[in-house]
Amino acid sequence: MDNKENIKHEPLVRFHEVTKRYGSLTVLDKLNLDIQANEMVSIIGPSGSGKTTVLRMLMTLEMIDEGVIYLEGKPLTHMESNGSLVLADEKHIRSIRSNIGMVFQQFNLFPHMTVLQNCVEAPINVLGLKPDEAEERAIDLLGMVGMLDKKDEHPSRLSGGQQQRVAIARALAMRPKVMLLDEVTSALDPEVIGEVLSVIRKLNSEHNLTMLMVTHQMGFAREVSDRVCFFYEGKIAEQGPPSQIFEAPKNERTKQFLSAVLNAN
């Protein structure tokens, strides 16, 4: 019984003492971070504080220097070999990575494919879905993000906001357990930010997706997050519910950062 309890409370994602260095620069410093299923966690902080690196590590786009990242209790960055944990090989990573989806600042759609092809390619080739199944799924998702009428266009013909909505649909088509959103509105013109945010809002409220979001949209983070983490110099300087972080920050750095950001608006 005790064991079952444990599994239930196992976080979906766990960063355990994760350290990342670029040369002599320590970007993440022994980071510990748990994300529960269905939780929406926002990461805020000054640039260079390691926010994006957190997502890139979880997506396995960066090699881990120290520590372990777990997904559903299983090590993602490492694998067991003779009873000890060693760095995971490509095969191990690929067996788990489909559970994680990521949306990038620069959308990164495949320019040589139509919107629909962008959304069916991975489900067919990676998950092994039948083409008509994948297409059905893609059409569903494109409808949800309001891009169905553009399904036969190439990305170059779409606005940034439209491309980003397609990128969200493309990531969702893999049915990830956790979605990583990396400054998804930073490259967008102000007038189209809203359309992307409303899609994310919908994912959060209707689909209850576990999300980890790096953002500069303080208002949005405050509105949708279950928890906000303020990063400073590769560490979580302060975390808590948005009401606490935005209304009554305890950490001096958080106060400084928020006042600087809010004054700028």
Place this chain on the structure above:
Amino acid sequence: MNLEWRWDFAFEILPQLLWGTVYTLMAAGIGYFIAIFIGLLFMLGQRTRFYVVNRATREVVEFIRSTPLLVQLFFVFFVAPQFGIKFSAWNAAMITLGLHYGTYLSEVYRGALEAVPKQQWEACKALNFSVSRTYGKIILPQAFPVALPGMGNYLVGIFKDTPMLATIGVVELMQSANTVGSLTYRFLEPYTMVGIIFLIISLPTAFGLRKLETVVAKRQGISKK
């Protein structure tokens, strides 16, 4: 020495020159085909993580690129037999053209691959594509339109370099003209005709290649401005 153009003579030697043209086209075509694959090997060799292979490929490519085709041709045809490696003139020509242009094409491939933004690789990782799918479905289709102009240039280039094969006795267009000249002592018509034949083939090929670039770019949804 008669410098007057003689049409009857020109028509008389035309079949012989056209026959030579067939061999020229074959030499260029087969040589290019070989170069495409050798170029691929050279490119992979330069991208591999195995230090020895990587280093060796780089040196070989640099060496071949920095020495003249004619010298390489002579080396393969005249020098290699002294080490017991014998080739017919035709085979020596194909090997040399393939290697020489293979090094150029490997550079074209390398440039084209590097032109694909690294974010495309990251998007592939995020969607959990295998390495072969990443190359096959995402990277190569985007690199191809970038490589096409360079590949086209070298196709025309290899075609225009085929007269050098005459020096080791491959009977192609140039060699046919040489033969006509040495038998009749008339040089005006054969060499003029050789030039014109090259022009007649090169120009439409270059035009066709440019057309192809546009078509490919369009099919890829990459607008060309």
